[in-house]
Amino acid sequence: MSAHLRKRSLILSGHDTSVALEPEFWQVLEDMARDHNQPLPVLVAQLDTERRPVQSLASFLRVQALLWLQKQSAAQGSDAAT
Known part of the structure; x- marks a missing residue:
């Protein structure tokens, strides 16, 4: 995995927020957004509503x-088994 982080600025709950993640995680989040037919900022804002306040947004996004x-x-795997 790449060692450098890529920072993106987003608006969450009306506040400017910067999130730094490895490019590979941003790619997965972009795939998730595409799968949900929504822009990446909308997906991140939606996910942010599920995050516990003690957990950092970057950590939460990596886990998601x-x-x-x-x-x-x-x-x-289940598709291949049928």
Whole structure:
């Protein structure tokens, strides 16, 4: 995985926010947004409403990206079995 972070600026709950993630995580989040037929900022804002205040947004987004990939992988596995 790439060691450098890519920072993006978003508006969440009416506030400017910057999030720094590895490009690979941004790619997964973009895939998630496309899968949900919504722009990336809308997806991130929606996910942010589910985040616990003690958890950083970057950490939360990484976990959500991982969970989505696991769900995609499981779905592909069940499709292959049928």
